[in-house]
Amino acid sequence: MARRRTLRPEEEELWRSVARTARPLHENPIFHKPEPAMAAVPLAQAKPRLNTFTLGEKARRAEQHDLAPSLPSLLAAAPLQMDAKMHGKMTRGKLAPEARIDLHGMTLAEAHPELIHFILNVQSAGLRLVLVITGKGKRRDDLGPIPQRMGALRHQVPQWLRQPPLGQAVLQISEAHLKHGGSGAYYVYLRRR
Template sequence: MRKPRHLSAEERALWDKVAERTIPMEPAKVNTPLPQPQQKRPSKEPIPTFKVGQTVDHRKPHDILPGISDRLSRAPVNMDRKFYGKMTRGKLKPEARLDLHGMTLAEAHPELVAFILGSQSVGRRLVLVITGKGKDRDDGGPIPTRHGVLRHQVPQWLALPPLSQAILQVTPAHLKHGGHGAYYVYLRRSR
C-alpha cells in the first residue's frame, strides 16, 4: 500500500481555486476538506544522554529471544512424565556422553549427528551432550555476540532432521551432570 501524497502549499491553493469554480453533482453532500498530514509523535522514552569516552555495557540481556533453558522448559513433555521428572532431577544416569568442548561448529555438527544416530541404533535411551557454558567473547562492539555458541546451536540441530526423528525430549542437564553446559537427550526406541 502506498503512503498518501500530501499537497504542498502551492498545490493546495491551486486545488482550492479549482474547487471554488465547480458545481457539486449532489448538493446535499457537504464538501469535506482533505485530511491534513499528521505530525510524528515523539517517542515516549527519552534518549539517554551520552558523553564522549563513556563506556557502555553491551552485555545487557535483550528481550528478543528467550534463553535456551527457558525455551526448553516450555517445550511440551513428549515422554513418560515419571521418567521426565527423574531425568530433570538428575536421578537417571546417562548411558553415554558426548563432549563437544573446544570444537568448532563445523567439527561439532557431524560428531553430534553420528553420536545421536549411533546411540539410537544401539538401543540407548538417555544420552548426555556436553557443550560447555561458553566463553565471554563480547568485545564491546555495537552488536552483541552470543555467549556459548555451541550451547545455543546444539538444541537447534537436535530439532532438525535427521536428528529430530530420533529424539523424544531435550532438556538442560542437572547440575551433577553439567547443568546449563550440557543437555539430556532422551531418544526414541529404534524401529
C-alpha cells in the same frame, strides 16, 4: 512594559510585617501607603495545589521483553513428549545417562557431524538417555551494539537436535542437572527404534 500586579491579602500582610522591621534609608519616605484598619481574621489553611505523590507511582510495571528468550526457558516451554514421571527423574538428576559425548573445543563445523554420528549410533544400539556436553562458552569482548551470546555450541546443539536427520531420533531435550554439567550440558532422550 512590565505590568504591576496587586498583592493578595496574605502577600500584603507578609509585606507589612517585613516593612515594619526594615530601617528606612531616608528620613522622608518616598512611598507611604496608609494601612487600613483590618480586623484580625485568621488565615485559612492554604490547600496544596498538588496531591502528595511519589515518583513513578502511576507508572505501570512493564515486563521486560527479551527479543530472544533464554535457552533454559525455551527448553522448559517445549511440550513434553516423554513420560512425565521419567522426565521429572531426569531433570532432577536421578537417571544416569547411558552414554555421553563431549563437544568441548570443537568448532561448529566439527561438532555437527560428530553429534549426528553419535546420536544415530546410540539410538541404533538401543540406548535412550544420553548426555551431550557443550560447555558454557567463553566470555568475549562485546565490541558492537548488538549483544553477543556466550557459547555457540550451547545455542546451536538444541537446534541441530530438532532438525533432520536427528529430529526423528530425539524425543526430548532438557538442560542437564548440576551434577551432570548444568547449563553446559543437555540430556537427550531418544525414541525407540
